[in-house]
Each structure stands twice: as C-alpha cells, then as structure tokens.
Amino acid sequence: MKKIAIFFFILFFLIFYVYGEDQKEKKPWHLSLEELIKPVTLIRAGKDLTPDSWPNGSKVAVGLSFDFDAETIYLRKNIKDPASLSRAEYGARAGIPRILNLLDKYNIPATFFVPAVSAILHQDKIKEILSREKHEIGIHGWVHEPIPQLSEEEERELMKKAINTLTKITGKKPVGYRSPSWYFNPQTLPILKEFGFIYDSSLMADDKPYEILFKNQRTGIVELPVEWLLDDFPYFGFNWQSGLHNQRSSEDVFTIWKAEFDKAYEEGTIFILTMHPHVIGHRSRILMLEKLIRYMKSHPKVWFATHEQIARYIIQARNLKQAD
Numbered sequence: 001m002k003k004i005a006i007f008f009f010i011l012f013f014l015i016f017y018v019y020g021e022d023q024k025e026k027k028p029w030h031l032s033l034e035e036l037i038k039p040v041t042l043i044r045a046g047k048d049l050t051p052d053s054w055p056n057g058s059k060v061a062v063g064l065s066f067d068f069d070a071e072t073i074y075l076r077k078n079i080k081d082p083a084s085l086s087r088a089e090y091g092a093r094a095g096i097p098r099i100l101n102l103l104d105k106y107n108i109p110a111t112f113f114v115p116a117v118s119a120i121l122h123q124d125k126i127k128e129i130l131s132r133e134k135h136e137i138g139i140h141g142w143v144h145e146p147i148p149q150l151s152e153e154e155e156r157e158l159m160k161k162a163i164n165t166l167t168k169i170t171g172k173k174p175v176g177y178r179s180p181s182w183y184f185n186p187q188t189l190p191i192l193k194e195f196g197f198i199y200d201s202s203l204m205a206d207d208k209p210y211e212i213l214f215k216n217q218r219t220g221i222v223e224l225p226v227e228w229l230l231d232d233f234p235y236f237g238f239n240w241q242s243g244l245h246n247q248r249s250s251e252d253v254f255t256i257w258k259a260e261f262d263k264a265y266e267e268g269t270i271f272i273l274t275m276h277p278h279v280i281g282h283r284s285r286i287l288m289l290e291k292l293i294r295y296m297k298s299h300p301k302v303w304f305a306t307h308e309q310i311a312r313y314i315i316q317a318r319n320l321k322q323a324d
C-alpha cells in the first residue's frame, strides 16, 4: 500500500513538474526564428500615403486632437475618491471651454477622441463641441479600458457599446479610432475592419500617414501616426504617487513642437498633435498652444483639418479603396 502511495506521489510530482516547465515562457534567445519574429509580422506599416499635394495646394496637413478622457482615467482603475475625480473633472469644466474658444478664435477644426463613459458624463460638453459644426468625435474606448487585458469577445463588445453610445449622443457614427493608451491586441485590427473604421490614430511606425498591413495583407485603413514626442502628457503629466515629477516648461514644449512642425512642413506631410483637456487646458499651456497655432498660421498653405478630413482626402487622393 505504501509503495503504491509513493508511486502515485512521484507520478503526480513529475506530471506537475513537466506541465509547469511547459507553461514557462521561453527565453527569447531559445525561440526559433519563426517564433521570434511572428509578432513583428502581425501588424506592419505599408506604403507611405502622403499625397502629392494637400487641398488647395497646401504644404502640410495639421490635425489637432484632444483625448477627452475626463473621469475615465480614474474609473478605469477603480479609483473613486472625490479628490482624484475632481482633477479629472477639470478637463471638462475648465479645459474644454478654453480649447473650444481657442479653436473658434482661429477657426480651426479638430478631433476629439472620447471614451463613451466620458461622453455620457459630459453630454453638455459634447453638445458644445458639436455646436461649432467643424469638429469630429472619434472612438476612444468604453471606459479607457486597458486593451491588452481584454479577450477578443470583450474587446468586440466594448467597441460595439462605445460606437452605439457615441452614435446616439452625436447623431453620427464615428469613423476614426484612437486606442486607449495607444495599445493594440492581435485582434484589434480585424475588429476595426469589422466595424468599418476608415482610419486609426494609435500607432507609431512613421510620422507620415501610412496604410496598415495585417499579416502582410493590405487593409485599406489609414494610419495617422502618433508619438509621445507629440503628446502633452509626457511633458506635463504629474503623478506624485509614483514619484513622477517630470513637468517641463511650456517654452520647452513649444520649441519641440515648433521644430516638429517645421520638418513636417518641409517634407510636405502631416503634423498630428495629441493633447488632453485636463493637461493642455491649464492657463499657461493653452497660451503656449495659441502661440504654436499663430506660428503655424504665419506660414502660407497650412491645411488645418480633422483626422477624418485628412483620412478621407488621403483615401481619395491615393485611390485607397480601389486597392482593397
């Protein structure tokens, strides 16, 4: 009897040991070349989609975008204390009016990417954005959920819920996507195709527009690439809990963004900025943004447009649909 017990003990130990070893992730240098490069080949940048010219012979397309996250930046992490939520409320209450006034002053259209829950919480602000009759509303998740943690079913369900909510609130189905925190899953691109998006603005393979490839196949989806360099948060973000005190002066950021615009203008391509009402909406920073707008406007032939207008122009100019 004792021998049988020992036999089974050893057997179970071996089974669990072998199973456990099998489950451990292989070190990258132990993988075959095929296994190693598989993730790289999943989503890639296709052809450069910069058109020969922009509308009315413009030299550059400028797309200003504002990710209107509001309280979702805390709600997505189950942070519920009123003080934190007040910091997020600032974006809607103080940031959005300043941004809208600035855009009105220079008659500039812009794109607002809005998590659906933020749109529900701030329907009055969404109405104000739409009342200007020149801005676009794009998809930015349901509650700014962390995309890599979602199953394919969850990602599809939340996408459907976000699209339905924004369509109901705005009266127009969004055609552009900006992933919350700029994360993608292997299934994200097929889901974007499924829901009929014409462009994405979450990837970084270039600073010119390009067609996204999925498993080396053309998708017909335009990528309007983003960059941390062209985002207000890395410069101005403040998180005392994690000890991140990396605030830069508005003048520093103006210098960087001005140089990025100068090169985009010289190359005749696009200049895409990602900003957040609770970040750029502060007084000293909105003044910096105004200075940048005045600088860009001092150049001849600068086309300010929504992301949708830029993407639709590219699709038509580069005959992208025909190539699908």
Ligand SMILES: [Zn+2]
Residues within 6 Å of the ligand: 067, 069, 140, 144, 180, 181
């Ligand atoms: Zn966001």
